[in-house]
Amino acid sequence: MEPDNPAQDPTDALSPVPAAGAGRALSPTGRLRFFFGPMDCGKSTLALQIDHNQARQGRRGLLLVRHDRSGAPTISSRMGLARTALEVHEGMDLREVVRDRWARGARVDYLIVDEAQFLSPDQVDQLAELADDAQLDVYCFGLATDFRSTLFPGSRRLFELADELHAIQVEVLCWCGRPGRFNARVHDGEVVRAGDTVLVADTAVVVADEVRYQVLCRTHYRTGDLGPATVTGRQLSLT
Ligand SMILES: Nc1ncnc2c1ncn2[C@@H]1O[C@H](COP(=O)(O)OP(=O)(O)O)[C@@H](O)[C@H]1O
Numbered sequence: 001m002e003p004d005n006p007a008q009d010p011t012d013a014l015s016p017v018p019a020a021g022a023g024r025a026l027s028p029t030g031r032l033r034f035f036f037g038p039m040d041c042g043k044s045t046l047a048l049q050i051d052h053n054q055a056r057q058g059r060r061g062l063l064l065v066r067h068d069r070s071g072a073p074t075i076s077s078r079m080g081l082a083r084t085a086l087e088v089h090e091g092m093d094l095r096e097v098v099r100d101r102w103a104r105g106a107r108v109d110y111l112i113v114d115e116a117q118f119l120s121p122d123q124v125d126q127l128a129e130l131a132d133d134a135q136l137d138v139y140c141f142g143l144a145t146d147f148r149s150t151l152f153p154g155s156r157r158l159f160e161l162a163d164e165l166h167a168i169q170v171e172v173l174c175w176c177g178r179p180g181r182f183n184a185r186v187h188d189g190e191v192v193r194a195g196d197t198v199l200v201a202d203t204a205v206v207v208a209d210e211v212r213y214q215v216l217c218r219t220h221y222r223t224g225d226l227g228p229a230t231v232t233g234r235q236l237s238l239t
Pocket residue numbers: 038039040041042043044045046076077078079170172
């Protein structure tokens with residue numbers, strides 16, 4: 001049906017502007033999407049939900065991960081879901097991974113990449129190429145910033161290249177009740193400000209003197225105030 005007022009057809013805003021080669025069909029492309037948020041906001045859960053919804057419509061996905069907290073090649077959510085994934089190694093060419101699947105007769109319609117902050121910028125470029133040239137839908141999930149509040153190199157490249165950027169909607173609260181956006185690294189009750197970018201650990205305290213992470217608001221990240229130690233279902237009292 002024609003819209004009542006063609007000038008206000010909302011799909012107009014989505015139409016590509018015909019330029020020099022007007023009339024030529026644009027080739028279809030996949031989309032590169034980056035879902036980001038602080039630790040514990042539900043990124044892995046969403047990754048597994050998206051995979052589930054795609055797979056039940058008959059699409060074939062490939063799950064990739066780098067340095068999952070479990071230490072295994074797995075996408076694991078604190079909600080209890082987990083799925084085996086292919087571990088991405090440093091220097092691995094993700095285009096080769098997909099081509100190899102195709103050569104073995106496997107279909108790949110989409111990619112799910114968890115802990116995408118740990119990808120190298122080159123690997124993010126490869127994902128963009130797979131979206132553009134192989135029409136793959138690529139769903140990446142990861143942190144934007146590290147414990148020093150600077151962008152991870154892989155996340156920076158995703159912000160530069162992705163077709164879609166999605167800040168995860170579930171808020172993780174600082175101990176003061178404000179929304180937390182900063183992933184503080186904590187050791188011996190102090191916020192750590194220097195060290196290796198990659199240090200796999202959880203937000204829950206399991207062993208008292210272990211490194212852990214705590215999501216804080218900007219004020220408390222700056223001042224290094226971790227708040228009163230709490231006893232929740234999964235945290236040990238530090239007092
Ligand atoms: N017992 C629980 N009941 C309800 N929600 C929970 C429970 N445990 C964890 N969650 C939810 O799971 C989220 C963490 O999910 P996860 O996918 O592991 O996060 P991320 O990958 O971003 O670190 C928490 O923010 C919370 O919303």
